[in-house]
Amino acid sequence: MRYISHYESPLGSILLAADEEGLTGLWFEGQKYYASGLDEDCEEMETDILLAAKRWLDTYFSGGRPDHMVPLHFVGTDFQKEVWEALCEIPYGQTRTYGDMARLLAAKTGRERVSARAVGGAVGHNRISILVPCHRVIGSDGSLTGYAGGLERKIWLLELEGGLGKKRLWNKYAGIGKTAK
Numbered sequence: 001m002r003y004i005s006h007y008e009s010p011l012g013s014i015l016l017a018a019d020e021e022g023l024t025g026l027w028f029e030g031q032k033y034y035a036s037g038l039d040e041d042c043e044e045m046e047t048d049i050l051l052a053a054k055r056w057l058d059t060y061f062s063g064g065r066p067d068h069m070v071p072l073h074f075v076g077t078d079f080q081k082e083v084w085e086a087l088c089e090i091p092y093g094q095t096r097t098y099g100d101m102a103r104l105l106a107a108k109t110g111r112e113r114v115s116a117r118a119v120g121g122a123v124g125h126n127r128i129s130i131l132v133p134c135h136r137v138i139g140s141d142g143s144l145t146g147y148a149g150g151l152e153r154k155i156w157l158l159e160l161e162g163g164l165g166k167k168r169l170w171n172k173y174a175g176i177g178k179t180a181k
Contacts, residue, residue, distance in 0.1 A: 002042035005050040010061055011153050017042065018049040022073035025127045026053070032148040036127055037075055056131065063160065065092055070131060076122075082109065083122035090136045093161045097140045098123070116140075124148060130157065 002024065007014040009028075017025035017038050027034050052070045059066040072088075074081045086104055090096050096104075098116040101123070106114040126134040129149055135157040139145045147154035 002039055003045045003047045003050060004038070004042050005044065005046055005054070007054055007057055009057060011149070011156060014057070016050050016053050018047055018053070019073055022071035023049055023053050023128055023131065024073050024075055026129045026131060027127070028129065028149040028153060031129075031150065033125060033127075036125070053131070060130065061160075072128060072131065075127065076125070079118070080122040080125060083119055084126055084128070084132050087123065087126065087132050087134055087137070090133055092133075095136045095138045095158070097138055098145075099140050101137060120145075136161075 002017055002019050004018075005016045007016055011028060013029040015025070015027050015029060015035060016023065017035075025035065025038055027036075049071055052068070056066045056068065056070050074084050076084070082105055083101065086101055086108070089104075098120045101119045102114040102116040105119065106112065120137075123134045123137050124146065126132050126148070129135070135147055135149075135154045137145075144151060144154055144158070
């Protein structure tokens with residue numbers, strides 16, 4: 001059974017989903033791929049996992065670093081799960097390129113090569129935003145490439161973490177970050 005709950009963040013309404021194993025989804029209302037993979041057969045209920053996710057988000061959005069991780073349950077292909085697990089290894093306040101992620105996955109899995117484009121596809125379909133920090137992945141030239149929740153939110157999250165330095169973000173993307181809703 002899947003359970004859902006809602007959370008009001010500084011960036012707008014968030015839909016959370018979980019099963020007995022862990023958090024299965026976190027989407028900004030109206031984002032690309034909103035509620036992707038969520039069955040219609042779900043119940044609105046505050047489970048321990050959903051409450052833990054809300055506590056994590058409260059700490060995160062207040063500018064703190066959460067000291068606990070919510071149990072996660074990835075629902076996707078084996079490759080997507082590998083990418084999403086690798087995303088969880090990007091430290092708070094740091095970024096990686098799609099190429100970095102591809103090289104890391106190749107090394108971890110013993111593959112000769114992993115396509116950065118394939119990594120980008122999996123990153124873009126991440127169903128657990130923020131906790132699985134796909135916002136920390138950037139283009140090879142330092143550009144802030146797409147984010148299913150919207151570029152404004154990606155900028156806001158990176159600024160919150162100090163990931164690229166606020167001055168650099170504001171110089172490059174003047175004015176879009178602070179007004180994200």
